[in-house]
Amino acid sequence: MTSVLGIAVLALALSELTVAFVPIGGGTSTHISITGTALLQKVTETCQAVAEAAGHEFKPTGSSPEELVQACLGPTATGEVSGAKFHSALQQVYMQNGLVDRDFVNSAPHHFNSEAFLEGRGLIMEGMVAIKANIREENFQAAREMLGRILHTLQDFYSHSNWVELGYTEPYINLIRPDLPLENLADVDTATCRDCASGTCPNSILPNILNEKKLTSGYMGIFSAAKPKGKCSHGGEADLTSAADPRGGINKDERRLDNVALHTAAVNAATAASLQLLEDIRLAAGDNAFLRMMGIARSSVVCFVIDTTGSMSDDIDEARAVVYEIIDSKKGTQDEPSEYILVPFSDPDFGPMIRTTDPDEMKREISNLKARGGGDPPEMCLSGLQLALTGSPAYSHIYVFTDATAKDISLKDTIIALVRSSKSTVSFFMTGVTGRRRRSLRASSFEDYRDLALASGGQAIQVSKRQLPEATDVILDTSTSALVTVLQRARNLGKEETFPFTLDESLKNITIYITGKSITFTLSNPAGVTQSHSETSGKLGTIQTVGNLRRIRLNADMQTGTWKIHIKTNQPYTLKITGQSTITFIYDFVESFKGPHPGYAVLSGRPQGGQPATLMLSVLGRKGPSSINVEDVGLVTVSGPETISNSTTTDMGNGDILVTVESVPEGEFVVFLRGTDKVSNSNFQRQSTTQMSVSKVIIQAVVDSSLEPGKAFNLTFSVMTQGSDGQYSIDARNDKNFPMSFPHNIILTSGEYSNATLTITPPADTPSGTDVTLTMEVKSSNGVDSNYVVLRFSVVTKITDFVPPVCEVVSVLAGDCPRDMSQCGHFQWQLSASLTDGNGTGIESVSLRQGDGTLSYTPLTAPVIMANYTASCCSQIMELVAVDKVGNVGKCYHSIEPSAGPPSLTLSLPLWLCLLASVFVTRL
Template sequence: MSPGSVILCLLLMQTGVYGFDIELDSEFIKDVFRSEAANQKHEDITQRAILSTILQACRSVALTDGKDFTFPLPPFTAQSVAAACWASKSSKRFHQTIKFIQRMNRLVDSSHASEPEYHFDNEKFAEGRRIITRGLEIIKASNKEMNFEAARERLGEIIHPLQDFYTHSNWVELGNTLPNTNLIRSGTRIGNIAAYSRATCRNCDGDDCTNNILEDIKREKILTSGYFGFSKPEGKCSHGGGFDVSRLFKPRGGINKDKMDSEHGHLHTEAANMAVAATSELLEDIRGAAGDKTFLQMMGISGKALCFVIDTTGSMRDDIAAVRTVTSSIINSKVGKEDEPSVYILVPFNDPDFGPLMRTTDPDKFKNAINSLTATGGGDFAEMSLSGLQLALTGAPPNSEIFVFTDAAAKDTHLRDTVIALIERTKTVVNFMLTGGGIFRRRRQIDNNQQQQQSRSVSSYVQLYRDLAQTSGGQTIEVTKSELPEAVTIITESSSSSLVTLLQAARSPGKAENFTFTVDESVKNLTVYITGRSVNFTLISPSGVSQQSTDTAGSLITASQTVGNFKNLKLKTEVGLWEMKMVSINPYTLKVVGESSIDFLFDFLEVSEGLFGGFDVIDHRPRAGSNGTLLLTVTGSTSATVTEVILVESSGSGNVNGNVTAVGGGDYLVVFNGVPSEEFVVLMKGQNSNGSSRSSGTFQRQSTSSIKASTVTVTVADTNRVLAPGETFPVPFSVKTSGAGGNFTIRATNDRGFTSTFPSSLVLDTGGSANGTVNLTAPVTTMSGTDVTLTIEAESPGGADTNYLVLRLAVLETVTDFTEPQCELLSLQSNCTESCSLSTWKLSVQVTDGANGTGIDRVSLRQGNGTMNTSLAPGNENITLVSYTASCSSPDVELLVVDAVGNVGSCSYSVRQTSTSSSQVPSQTPTAATVGSFSTKAVQSFLLCIVITILGLNLPFEMGIN
């Protein structure tokens, strides 16, 4: 094989052999987290398909931008793939995206265990295909609106049934060697499905089930799948396995290929390989509809978001000017570089309005949006700051950093708990930039009695912002308007995608306390943030050198800045254990950050109530008064190992050490004997074997947002989570307490302002539960692809304890266009000679979307280095004309055509010499247009590549199948 073929085959084969076993039994570590060489899991199938598709997308972007692209050496990892895509600083975000999609995949087995269509059991082929295609519609519409979190959630849900098709049906037993492409195509034929009355299986021969499918079923290529439970008709195949009672009734046995020791486990590897190819095909279809750059952003290969929430009342003119300056500085310094923000988000607010949220990937559009802000109005003291923040928290990617600019109190304080729930759920950092001048200017406009009342509220409004910042791990920076331009330098520093937290703490009231933090060799740009008035400190380096806050000539602080209540200290980066001695009677916060690739992700777990047992990730606060279980993942390093995980009280000295068990792949299971009763953060310590000594190999990282345990839980009955514009959608929920009963307050809010009804309270017995329903109505004018974040909160009597549930719903109009766009070749002209670089060829194509189509949305080059132009046909907006001109040294072109609902077609053309006689003008043969799904070709290439590798055939790198 040529070197290029070898690389491509290695790339494609990386997606090939991991997959299905997703059972969650009491052997938690063994069966859930440790990969066994024989049994292949859903999670690994998903990851390898993602890594392969991402590399192909990155390679396409590189070629389009005229860059070289180098595939990483296998086995591929999130870290190596991100580095190959020039996005090494985004490896944590990419890793987190993969984990989230895997989690949503796994959740199908607990939330839809008894629904056969989610697993292609019981011959539910049409119903299973509808789940997949409906999910694809949501993904494509969500990507079009840049609602990537909704797209990821739905992606994880639909790849589970897609992968199950190959292990639960007889597709592999029928001799098929390629995936069933029609599973992701509406309005097509899945296959010859067995009639309900037709027998498909016989009894297994003891434990041998290799021949239990009837000969006529295989001969006639009849598609069937195993039945599960007590619903098996006479003569039908069973699913099989320990949970399936139908396997005990004639015909006994089963046909599933979930594990090597399943009834058809001899075909487990073939089914897993097929599922990987099918998952890649699905991802390629999503990629084609979205475009490479949007697809990469959806999958987390992107920089950090730059998100501003800005008060636009009259007194904010100077503040907005400062934001304009820092925005231009960040954009000018980062555009075109690896650390360029992936998305720019702006949410204005005043009173009584807030929003709309503006989100763009175009830095110039963001600049223009900031420049067009005007500061007007604002007669009273309070504004809609929390409404604006809520909109930003639901519109920004998880783990973002948000900056709120205001000089006023929050009028919408009823959203406090909602905002805290969203901060905890998204693990987003919120910084408040407070300028006091506007407050007092507005206060002078009111009478004395009002002044006294407002004066008392000033401290409470500041405290609200401090509480929210502390919960998120952010800063509350209090400055005058003239000081703000100097203070916003924190935004430039915080926009780094590789920023990690080594230590953070808050003390209110202040007290003298010593803090320690470890700096490892990977940390650069070591920085300390301190907020508070009259705070003194002594800093001691690992080598024993000390410097006090009053010592401006010391050697440890290389640069310092004090503005308002905020101190920013740049430290000499020295590896080892540092100490910070804080002295103050005033409230203060301390945060130590640096840039590093090593970081971590974590989720709390609870015992699953699903059929298979085990554990599920929880989206709400962990349960108070019980043990805690944490799944932690190290990112950015394959050599780092975790030695300690500690739950540390955010505002105190209490902590709980966990029992750490490595479960493979950078994952660790951590069990705690109880969780703190106060707000806490997660502190991780470990060793990196790349260190030159034990001291330099030690590292620590800390989570940003605080967490609080609760005796209350809020759960929601599983729904399809899809609203149609103009319809009322019911969301049933349940509230449960492990503590005292009483009258629990219920609040339900959504970030879109949709009309909703819900019970204002529920009465619970001690240790009991109660049910309610939120009825949500999307306006008839809501655009398809819009997502709405619904937050349901339950508060115990007296308000001492709360918990929440955050649910993301998609709004989707009914899709009736399932036809791919079509191409018609109008002309192909060439003057190609033996001097290819000096000759050109031209192509003219007509593109349409059919009589009942939704219209052409985008035409792009999938292959080809020429120049393409598009225009609408004169007098007919339903026809798009495409012209393409290229050098004869680039004889091939593939057009990617996407319609308004995301149906993807491709058209391939080529002009190549068929004669090279010196006495004749070389002739060229145009290849007929091929219209269809380019992803099908990718899958065929994948499977062909395996055959090529085995047989040792020598094909060129640019191989393809028509």
């Protein structure tokens, strides 16, 4: 169960025959393949349940993310459906799963090594509490990251302990149920293994340990060979204890000739255990929230950041009109936003951030916005934008409305770091900046907004208040599903230049945006047909000019192939070409790490300067990755003279590509991709939107636990530079304004790490599940070089209630149900049950897990909740799910099927003794 990055790195490991991967017996399984198998199965089950509950047919046309998302969204999924967010969510889980082998390589509890069973279960339970709290607060990224980590620990139990050697084939449910004891653990003085001189004995567990069903795990020594007398070792070249008597090891990470059966049993048990954990989270969260956590949602998220000072009444009215138009015109289509976010700001206030999936609630909230106050001071624009960037999902489109410069311009570097981390796009709608009095910490201007927009791949649109309604068509264009960027370029000093770009058959609703002044242009298609800037409605499209924006919407019957746009100006400008298509890609800059289980880790900051850049890139096609052929991936400069850095690529299969760029462009660059769509046999090109650059500063920091309200948390971090020695400044901010302390300067010697500590203290009244984003930047004294790291913390209240609710069936009336099922529709059966939570936090929800009947229950505030269920005799199985206020889940099952016993049979059981559904485990 070697940890690597996604299925892509699985293929890489196979090709390189690394120490951590021995391909014997037709392949093997990794943490990623086990996690992927469980996630895809649970997502499919959940999608099917949601579709059936809504009366929709769930019938995916294939197994690709696009086809699963299309089937999951049902009839509303009309139009283009992108699987990018689902694929991205999977990769976030996979990545955090793999990082456990880097960040906690020597931690016994994280791997259930060295008989650290109680501590390992403690990590799983702490993680499950955090995940459920995060989902309640809709902090889905934090939930995904924690999910990846605890799945790694849970899966390691089956590979690193002797669970399968003891003959067990089912998961150890006690690992995710802290109210159940861990029993029959071998103590530290009990010998557990016999000596294995070869190091690869089929089973070196002592016979008495097997007979007595004693639970043990191998000791692992990365830096020391010491272990208690007679204890099993983990095994492998990286384990120093494996050479100490008793020699050998019991890990089942790899499939070897001597352990094929044990390895397979461990894989199956780990997969089934992963499914159990995912089911518990799903039941606590509910099906819709679980799917949102996994990125199964309509692609578009509408996020507005709006200045509410006195001069902004017209702008607020226009923003309100745009929101209403989006809601009313896109309802019931794939373009209907999956979430609405609103952040107001003024001076000195900003926020709160309002998030909702309910379009009517968004209408109410934006209708309540009023322009207040007078005067013309600069506003807290970037503080509001910071809230939006940390609170909205990755790859969001954020629209900022303001008529003032930013008072909090000191946040500019933080905003750029957050943009790069989230890959979100920010567009500014500026009205009346000129002539406004500035009173900022440093003189800010429209150019600052332009810099931020360009860094994110967005637009900086400057119009009069009267023109604003015409400019907001950009929002309608971009608040859509499956949006892709074909080309984006910027010029600080205009000149006469021609930009070629390729349009493929899959693209729809293609729009060209040019921002700047005194610009002329000519557009030409592959057949040589042209249209100039002065033709508002021509053979190629329609042109709209408002303020500094020119918006060209190509005709629906556009010709595929190589197009050109010839631009002539001596002024700065930006060019952006977008469309709708399911052919897209996601990417991360990564770095390799060594150790017993090497792999790749996503860079939180900028890639290291003076070294090749490495990317992990996933390509998605209309019928999955098999329908795409990638021909070229490179890094390209957006501003100034165009420089394209070519790369070497390794196809890892499943649409995943490892990209190495030996010569990284100087300055800001983006990822550029060309390929062929096999469905239409047409060439395509795509470009990332977020600009990136390299740095010689490196920051390392790991969040190893959740924060607790009212308690200080110390984060140790390390900083190194490959550049000049000297003093570097440190700046850190968090989006919740929690109190922090940290050194503001650090002395660095080139090539050597220096350590420092940051302390953050969430207030005692912080709600459990709050997600905190910390942005830290380290900058050289001359300001020439800098780097950043973006970290997420979860604030979780300490939980002492781990006991699930209890169900007791009071009565079952099923005597009238006929044995002739052809007559079942004319009869009903009834069940009455009591639900209690003992001395716990109280039951929060009761729902029907199985059964087509009607469920009703008395108020949840009562000490004893009476549930009544009525169903047709055709629906013979009933399962209730009760969730308490901290996410403990209980299930109550009853069947009137003849095979299950007499119809009058009743159950009176604690929920944790209810029957478990059998799970069919497949290999990914």
